[in-house]
Amino acid sequence: MYELFRNPELSLAERSNEVKMSTKMQNLALSVPRSGSIESYVSAVSSINMLTADEEKSLAVRLFDDGDLEAARKLVMSHLRFVVHVAKSYAGYGLPQADLIQEGNIGLMKAVKRFDPSVGVRLVSFAVHWIKAEIHEFVLKNWRIVKVATTKAQRKLFFNLRKAKKRLGWFTHAEVQKVAEELGVSTKEVLQMEARMSSQDAAFDLTNDDDESSAFAPAQYLEDKTTDVEMDVINSDHDKNASDSLYSAIKTLDARSQHIIETRWLSDDKMTLQDLADEYQVSAERVRQIEKNALKKLQAAMV
Template sequence: MVATANTSNETAGARADDLVRNYLAQIGQVALLTREGELEFARRRELALVDARAAAALSASSSAALDKALEELPASETEHRQRQARVALAQREACREALACGRIDAATALARLRPYIPHLPAKIQRWDDIVGEFAATLRAALEPSTSEAEGRQFAARLGLPPSTWTVLEASLDRSLRQARRACGDLVVANLRLVVAVARKYSRASLPMLDLIQEGNLGLMRAAEKFDPQRGLRFSTYAIWWIRQSITRSIADQGRTIRLPVHVVETLHKLARMRSEAIAVNGRDPDATELAERLNLSVPRVRFLLEIGPEPIPLETPVGEDTEIGDLLQDERSPDPLARIDGDDLARALQSAMGRLTERETRILELRFGLGEQEEEQTLEAVGRAFSLTRERVRQIEARALDKLRRNSIRAQLSDFIG
């Protein structure tokens, strides 16, 4: 059985290796990107998203919808900041005219504008946010699951005429497809980066294909969030997302008994502290020392030490023909020796009670729960069963026990009664 299990495991491992090799052969055909290539893909994505926002912002009807959205904003800090921005813009125009006419100098104009400088970007930023929200809403309306009737209802709710909605839908759809294509090209060109990171976690409990899949999810997220203006190469930025996605999946799926991610991270920190202490002191630190280093309570550290080790599978081979499950005692099964003693006692008792009358045997079985009778019966209950008084049942019981106490019968039961 162990040999069969090992053979099946080796077959599954060989199949997984073949799949990984095929995958590597496919992604190896895609050329690596240079710094300029990464910037080009990022620019394509950004331009497509800008086009999508422009399609929403430049439509006359959509502008009316955005104005309506601005009017419906709650009276809060946003309104106050916008009001401050309008005042700042008006003050700027007044200062510009005064400078042009020579009524004030540059220092005075700057002094007047300085209190309003923090509020100048407020209105522009809020307008950009609303345009983005509007474009996101339109993107949701353009999802494949959205029917044509739902699209018309969405346009009517925004006050868009059918002709404008058709043009806007086509423009947004084209821009978003271009953005997705640029993002997808950036991901495909960096798939080898995921494999390089996943190989560092090959000793984890997850298969390599699962590690690559989780890393690809992180790569896709990195492509969506990448900002070339920060001066980083995409590979440098993506490695963090790939590593985080892989480590999170290992923490979430890599254990037989799932633990919360934050507990797994604490276990890793505990193992690292433990290894450092062993290297320095030459001995395994106790729970108190670990608690001081981790700033945790001693009971918490003891709990972590208990749940840290992985369970050992019962199919783990021990030697050539034995599994660890074969060496463990099943506490739910009866003790074989006790079963043998019980069978011997039942035969000896049956032989001893063979010298009693049928009524005496039955009364003893009912009174002491022998044979198939599991519960002991009272004198009154036995009396009702035989239509006898309690006293008569007691007399028959005493006579039967006296017979069993005779030396010849007692000798048969001496090994069991001591």
């Protein structure tokens, strides 16, 4: 909405008028002929007279300089047939033509709002970018349940790969490389997009009309029947609680008892009774008694 900032000296009232104009521009589509079918709509917009270069420039100047909404309406209406023409080229994606035209009309209104007649180009040349941008965004969001193209390279592939494949037929390694070079992407990205565009959406569960004896859905084979998630969580929590309780109980022992329990039961490199007897300069039997008493205290503390 660069018009709002075209003149930084605009007063608050003038800026308010600019905002109102922007809002009204979005409502221009209400003037589009309404009809009961897409065929009638196409016929209606095709009957609207096209503008000459001089007429278009005069209207564009009125809109650009004075914010004339009637001029904007005429510019939009006279180019609706071009939106229909562009939208028809996206029919292969299986989306309703009426929705494609509607999105293209939004792009046309954005283009009219931003068109600068002093640049010296026709509106149709300027608007085609905005019309296609809106249609592209709609196709990417609605062609699959999961969006297939998110990066700039993927978007470029999505709208060019089908056309390239029609020309090249089935992809070989050499053909993949050729497409990658033509579109300026990696061969890996070409193969990934090829796989995505070849796949189809699948319902996770069977529908009411599916025969369970002959139809399959991911819900039937993705479940891992070798494990029980509920029991895994229960056992994990039990083991954690037991471990926490054990180490808390060990801290209640004296230092020598702690050391004996840890080296005899919790260490990877376990010590023998005799090793500990030599370390503490007592008999192995005495170490065994200390160990036994410590285990009793731990058992009592963990009950």
